[in-house]
Amino acid sequence: MRYTVHDFEIAARAELDPVYADFIAGGARDEITVRANEAAFGRLQLLPRVLRGSAERELGISLFGHRASLPILISPTAFHKLVDPEGELATARAAAAAGVIMIVSMASTVAVGQVADAVRAAGDDVPRWFQLYIQPDLEITEALVRRATDAGCSALVVTVDSPVLGAGERNRRNGFHDLPPGLRCENLVDLRDGERGHVRQIAMSPELNWEHVDWLRGITSLPILLKGVLHPEDARLAVRHGVDGLLLSNHGGRQLDTVPATLELLPEILAAVEGRVPVVLDGGVRRGTDVVKALALGASAVGIGRPVMWALAEGGEKGVRRLLELLRDELDDTLALCGASGLADLTPDLVRVPTWGPVPGPAPTPGADRRFGGVVA
Numbered sequence: 001m002r003y004t005v006h007d008f009e010i011a012a013r014a015e016l017d018p019v020y021a022d023f024i025a026g027g028a029r030d031e032i033t034v035r036a037n038e039a040a041f042g043r044l045q046l047l048p049r050v051l052r053g054s055a056e057r058e059l060g061i062s063l064f065g066h067r068a069s070l071p072i073l074i075s076p077t078a079f080h081k082l083v084d085p086e087g088e089l090a091t092a093r094a095a096a097a098a099g100v101i102m103i104v105s106m107a108s109t110v111a112v113g114q115v116a117d118a119v120r121a122a123g124d125d126v127p128r129w130f131q132l133y134i135q136p137d138l139e140i141t142e143a144l145v146r147r148a149t150d151a152g153c154s155a156l157v158v159t160v161d162s163p164v165l166g167a168g169e170r171n172r173r174n175g176f177h178d179l180p181p182g183l184r185c186e187n188l189v190d191l192r193d194g195e196r197g198h199v200r201q202i203a204m205s206p207e208l209n210w211e212h213v214d215w216l217r218g219i220t221s222l223p224i225l226l227k228g229v230l231h232p233e234d235a236r237l238a239v240r241h242g243v244d245g246l247l248l249s250n251h252g253g254r255q256l257d258t259v260p261a262t263l264e265l266l267p268e269i270l271a272a273v274e275g276r277v278p279v280v281l282d283g284g285v286r287r288g289t290d291v292v293k294a295l296a297l298g299a300s301a302v303g304i305g306r307p308v309m310w311a312l313a314e315g316g317e318k319g320v321r322r323l324l325e326l327l328r329d330e331l332d333d334t335l336a337l338c339g340a341s342g343l344a345d346l347t348p349d350l351v352r353v354p355t356w357g358p359v360p361g362p363a364p365t366p367g368a369d370r371r372f373g374g375v376v377a
Ligand SMILES: Cc1cc2nc3c(=O)[nH]c(=O)nc-3n(C[C@H](O)[C@H](O)[C@H](O)COP(=O)(O)O)c2cc1C
Pocket: 023, 024, 025, 037, 075, 076, 077, 078, 105, 106, 107, 131, 159, 227, 249, 250, 251, 252, 253, 254, 282, 283, 284, 285, 303, 304, 305, 306, 307, 309
């Protein structure tokens, strides 16, 4: 039985090739930001209200006019077939069954069109979004946007934190640079004649700039979210350039190491956008309490990356379904314990930075019995 998100990781690691486990778990350089993301949630405290709950709690959200049953999105992760033979098909079916928005990675090992067909065939109609690395060759970018649009994706998540590929030193040590034979980045196949869907086709370009965002804005009417904006000034610029939302993300600590935890940046980013666009946060979300903290501080939703890969590796579609159920239950339970009848009741006063410290005053009498308050002289 898997009782926590962490249990999925333990179970997955027992079965997975350690090279693939490292690919999932790893981050850039010293992985300081990887650890910071989770630690930031642990440092914040919840301060619940009492005697004001309700028998049932509303967990649904609406983003860009689309409903989802949970404020938890599946952040884009590459290469699902590395860990499960059905790959993104399994993830997408599980997401749709749970009513959760999945952001399909541009580097998926099942084509986004096929993912959409599988979900439709299962009779579910939950929005899917597509993650895009803008390619310096704009024709290629346009072709990718067309593929996503034709597949019925209802938003584009444009990753902007990757002017160069993050330095995943675990992958370097393991010699993991490529998909194994038989697996391809299916969205990249035949974008130009004869292109075979090689990972190296993805150009990470340091020459991208805001004009590329303007260009993208001009070729699509889909909502555009930027993923990886961390500086408040860039958040302001994003709004000015007509972006519809932000996915506040440090790529799970896989790009620039030592950037702050996303949770710590949330208040500044929210202040910068002044409520004009929704802000979704990912990085280190592992518990229902984490979801509540991010939403109470003002995030519109959160995303999860690694937990989905672990659950997929552990149990395929069923694994991801169980993961989402688990998080749903934890979220519902946390809301109840906070005296909230729905997400709308999550307000910043429910979250505190710890103020606890040594109580100033006289030192305890040596040898005094501390158990019954007989300490203070
Ligand atoms: C194995 C793996 C693959 C990823 N692939 C992508 C990707 O293709 N595109 C992207 O924008 N982000 C990618 N990310 C980053 C995630 O979208 C997300 O920002 C991050 O995983 C969130 O942190 P978490 O793993 O702590 O939940 C990847 C992350 C992991 C762990």
